[in-house]
Amino acid sequence: MATQPRSFRRGLPRIPGGDSWPAVVAAVTDAAGPVIADPIFPDLAVVVDPTPAAVSAPASVRAEAWNDAGTAPRSPRQGLPRVAGGEPWPAAFAAHPAAAGIHGDVEETAAAVPARRMGLPRAATTAASQAVAAPVAAPTTPAATSVDPAPHPLLPSTRTEQPEIAAQPTPPPNRDGRFSRGRWARAVMSGVGLMVAAGMVVALTRWFLSAKFMQDFLATxxxxxxxxxxxxxxxxxxxxxxxxxxxxxxxxxxxxxxxxxxxxxxxxxxxxxxxxxxxxxxxxxxxxxxxxxxxxxxxxxxxxxxxxxxxxxxxxxxxxxxxxxxxxxxxxxxxxxxxxxxxxxxxxxxxxxxxxxxxxxxxxxxxxxxxxxxxxxxxxxxxxxxxxxxxxxxxxxxxxxxxxxxxxxxxxxxxxxxxxxxxxxxxxxxxxxxxxxxxxxxxxxxxxxxxxxxxxxxxxxxxxxxxxxxxxx
The missing domain is CATH 1.20.950.20 (Transmembrane di-heme cytochromes, Chain C)
Incomplete structure (x- = not known):
């Protein structure tokens, strides 16, 4: 089934002074399989090869098929560093379809990479990663024609699923002025401490005044x-x-x-x-x-x-x-x-x-x-x-x-x-x-x-x- 290339409307740049986002505008050319349209961006489509052998083929075979398609790997634009003073992230974004996927055991193809960059839902990205991508037209913009001389593997994601922790209810603040048991205990202990300190002062003063020189002082x-x-x-x-x-x-x-x-x-x-x-x-x-x-x-x-x-x-x-x-x-x-x-x-x-x-x-x-x-x-x-x-x-x-x-x-x-x-x-x-x-x-x-x-x-x-x-x- 032959489809006409359709342009994808680009939005505002992601950083001040940058190019419009996404930098690469994908277009669908002649495809052998059905076209999966994105429900959010109708102009963006992913072609899925219905051949089961293509999915189960080894990574090296799929890589050769992808290279034989005549399309050059593309290098997506890098973003801001993830840590202060670090390199732009991702440091080496792979264009090779046989590299390890971002989600570990899920391998992403060359067609899945631009889909991810353009904001496809995770369901559409996963479906595309399970198929052999159809050839896509070469980019027309100069910024999109750069070719990596040596493809690099995709960086594995460090994001893990965190279990939801139920929020612990916080006790309401004590606004009525009444003392809690802890406050009463501290008040009683403070009072007892003051009484003990006063008793010690009285005892020490009496002992001091009982000295012979102080008795003479009091008499004078x-x-x-x-x-x-x-x-x-x-x-x-x-x-x-x-x-x-x-x-x-x-x-x-x-x-x-x-x-x-x-x-x-x-x-x-x-x-x-x-x-x-x-x-x-x-x-x-x-x-x-x-x-x-x-x-x-x-x-x-x-x-x-x-x-x-x-x-x-x-x-x-x-x-x-x-x-x-x-x-x-x-x-x-x-x-x-x-x-x-x-x-x-x-x-x-x-x-x-x-x-x-x-x-x-x-x-x-x-x-x-x-x-x-x-x-x-x-x-x-x-x-x-x-x-x-x-x-x-x-x-x-x-x-x-x-x-x-x-x-x-x-x-x-x-x-x-x-x-x-x-x-x-x-x-x-x-x-x-x-x-x-x-x-x-x-x-x-x-x-x-x-x-x-x-x-x-x-x-x-x-x-x-x-x-x-x-x-x-």
Whole structure:
């Protein structure tokens, strides 16, 4: 059966700047056997020789028949290397039909090779590999007329069939916040480890303090020194009220500061009446408003502190404060509390802690907060260059962490070293062991919790509108 050569439409090049693909366009000439048409590319056909002897003939006989057909072996275009820095693949593509097939035991003929290069299905390729290919017309393009002087065997494929592995179901992530058994176990073990470490610290400190030289040290420096003559005794009422206001404002300042730090997109904005373009978030306005109240309360506290002479109880007046503070710290670590007499005098460790909080941490918080607030003048170029905002940010947050640690340790020691007497000193203004100060302290906690809950837009917006304009973000 004679067929007319048909051209095969070529597609885009496989590499930038290359020839159209496929490089070789096959055409079917006079064929002795039936023509197998490709269902995907109708213009491409494979001629199958129906003679069974041709299939069962030895490879050498089929090679001679193929050479007698008068067709020259063609060298397909090589592709990219399979490994980095390697040779183009395949390195030596065979045109000899008797070479070993790409699939090992299946031998591919010269007609099967161009079929594979042109993207035939594996079924059509296998059918063609079981027959003797019919002669094909010589290629007409110059790129397709190259002839290999010595045919090379086909490279065996390293592709193997991999068994399908069933996907293992992954457990859903724990998003409800509940602890698993492993987390509970780790938490319990961590707690036990901390308790064991604390017990070892207490035991080592007690052993250290039992030495003769440390006994002499404790006798010389019991943990406190005598105050100057004329130092007042007791806790006045104004100091108790100042203490309550300071705690109330500090709790809300820490809450609002954390809100400002974690806020992504503010829902409400506040701007002063005389400058509508300068807007800040409602959270930042609330934080700064609390800061102003805290500063005013601190000014009143400092003035009354020096007027009444109470400053001598929290300002060191002797260098012996340092060894006495070391002595008090060691006694705390040994769980052998130093003598507490806060109605008259604080121990040296308390004195240093109060002094650092009032005269160091508070000014640092104010100076860094003002630099980051909207009250800082934008046109003060030299002042801003001398005091960069990055310095203020590097100081402000650590100072807040210090206040949190101080409050936690202060409350813990108040409860551990005589709760009723200590609360009476600060809240009831009396040096006695009764429940009066405790109930006043409990009422102050209710007020602080109410302020925490009330710090919401429904309460804050009407107050903010008294001092500026509130708009949606």
């Amino acid at each position: 420096y019991p943990g406190e020194y005598e105050l100057p003559v004329g130092a007042p005794a007791g806790v006045p009422t104004w100091l108790g009220w100042q203490h309550f206001f300071t705690v109330f404002l500090m709790v809300l300042i820490i809450r609002s500061g954390l809100g400002v730090r974690t806020e992504k997109r503010p829902a409400l904005l506040w701007s002063p009446r005389n400058n509508s373009d300068r807007k800040i978030s409602m959270s930042l306005w609330f934080h700064q408003a609390l800061d102003i109240l805290w500063i005013l309360n601190g000014i009143v506290f400092i003035v009354l502190l020096f007027v009444t002479g109470q400053w001598m109880k929290i300002v060191p007046t002797s260098w012996t404060v340092i060894p006495n503070a070391v002595s008090a710290g060691l006694q705390y670590m040994a769980l052998d509390w130093p003598t507490e007499n806060g109605w008259v005098n604080y121990n040296s460790l308390q004195q240093l802690a109060y002094f650092a909080t009032v005269f160091l941490a508070a000014p640092l918080a104010i100076a860094s907060g003002v630099r980051m607030s909207h009250v800082w003048p934008k046109k003060a170029t030299r002042l801003s260059r001398a005091y960069p905002i990055e310095w203020a940010r590097a100081v402000h947050f650590p100072v807040m962490i210090y206040f949190v640690v101080f409050i936690v340790m202060h409350v813990a020691l108040v409860f551990a070293t005589g709760m009723l007497r200590n609360l009476n000193h600060m809240y009831a203004g009396q040096d006695a062991v009764s429940w009066d100060g405790f109930w006043i302290f409990a009422a102050s906690l209710v007020v602080i919790a109410s302020g925490w809950i009330a710090a919401r837009p429904v309460v804050l917006v009407p107050i903010a509108r008294l001092f500026g304009k509130v708009s949606r973000g």
